Amino acid sequence: NAGVTQTPKFQVLKxxxxxxxxxxxxxxxxxxxxxxxxxxxxLRLIHYSVGAGITDQGEVPNGYNVSRSTTxxxxxxxxxxxxxxxxxxxxxSRPPTGGTSGANVLTFGAGSRLxxx
Amino acid sequence: LAKTTQPISMDSYxxxxxxxxxxxxxxxxxxxxxxxxxxxxxGPRFIIQGYKTKVTNEVASLFIPADRKSSTLSLPRVSxxxxxxxxxxxxxxxxxxxxxxGTQLTVLP
Numbered sequence: 001n002a003g004v005t006q007t008p009k010f011q012v013l014k015x016x017x018x019x020x021x022x023x024x025x026x027x028x029x030x031x032x033x034x035x036x037x038x039x040x041x042x043l044r045l046i047h048y049s050v051g052a053g054i055t056d057q058g059e060v061p062n063g064y065n066v067s068r069s070t071t072x073x074x075x076x077x078x079x080x081x082x083x084x085x086x087x088x089x090x091x092x093s094r095p096p097t098g099g100t101s102g103a104n105v106l107t108f109g110a111g112s113r114l115x116x117x
Numbered sequence: 118l119a120k121t122t123q124p125i126s127m128d129s130y131x132x133x134x135x136x137x138x139x140x141x142x143x144x145x146x147x148x149x150x151x152x153x154x155x156x157x158x159x160g161p162r163f164i165i166q167g168y169k170t171k172v173t174n175e176v177a178s179l180f181i182p183a184d185r186k187s188s189t190l191s192l193p194r195v196s197x198x199x200x201x202x203x204x205x206x207x208x209x210x211x212x213x214x215x216x217x218x219g220t221q222l223t224v225l226p
Contacts, residue, residue, distance in 0.1 A: 004160075033214070035216075040218060041218065042204065042216045042217055042218035042219050043161070043204070043216040044215075044216075045213055045214065045215055048213065058213055059213075059215065090160050090161075092160070104149050104150075104151035104166060104206050104207075104208050104214060105151065105163050105166060106153075106161070106163070106214065107163075108160030108161050108162070109160055110158075110159060110160055111158070111159070111160055
């Protein structure tokens with residue numbers, strides 16, 4: 001049981017380049033999300049998905065696209081990278097909530113460190 | 118969305134009990150309070166969750182007063198390996214789960 005797997009772990013881009021951060025989970029979680037973490041800023045939600053075919057914006061969605069074609073995968077796309085997108089990106093998932101205590105129990109990946117020059 | 122406020126940093130010595138408080142004044146009726154631990158270069162890891170009163174597990178205790186506008190994570194007898202950032206998260210089945218800036222706990226020898 002691998003949990004949440006993120007690739008790549010490290011990436012360096014030049015301004016204007018595009019790339020996709022991959023996220024996969026094998027826990028059959030319906031909810032998946034992407035956060036970015038910057039020094040002193042905590043974790044900020046970029047996009048999230050409550051199931052295949054359903055995505056929505058979080059706090060800081062500009063410059064990022066997502067899609068959810070399967071339950072397992074939730075890729076994050078940067079169409080034209082900017083230095084302001086230099087950050088550590090975390091993917092997280094959680095099981096169906098049904099309004100119960102499991103709602104906040106996220107499982108995080110190990111992170112992807114992105115540097116945009 | 119419930120906003121949370123935590124101290125930016127705390128220092129402690131090995132063997133001491135550490136209490137980290139999180140304020141969440143606009144917590145909703147169906148919101149749970151969850152705490153995470155994050156080590157450098159790793160993703161956050163679930164520690165403990167509660168709704169009211171006190172919850173204890175093998176890692177920590179969580180104290181929640183009757184008005185639920187704050188919560189306190191208690192780490193008994195900390196060691197150097199407990200040095201990490203601790204986040205509190207408040208929410209129910211909300212789709213947008215937002216974290217605060219977290220508390221950097223440094224355990225000194």
